[in-house]
Amino acid sequence: MSTDPETRRSIAQRALDRSVMRGISLKDDEAFMALLEQWIAGEIPMRVMRERYFNAVAQKICDIADR
Numbered sequence: 001m002s003t004d005p006e007t008r009r010s011i012a013q014r015a016l017d018r019s020v021m022r023g024i025s026l027k028d029d030e031a032f033m034a035l036l037e038q039w040i041a042g043e044i045p046m047r048v049m050r051e052r053y054f055n056a057v058a059q060k061i062c063d064i065a066d067r
Helices: 005-021 030-040 046-065
Strands: none
Touching: 005 030, 030 046
């Protein structure tokens, strides 16, 4: 998706607002927010953001399981 950062920021804000309405606060997730900022800046495509976030979540799960 070839959009400017302002449009991407608007899209991201709507998605964050929807997540809060569903009871999930992604704003508190540092890994998610860092990746989101990279997407907003146009540094990575959404596909890469999603892959990296899924990998970060999987790593958190493994870390918890190893305790």
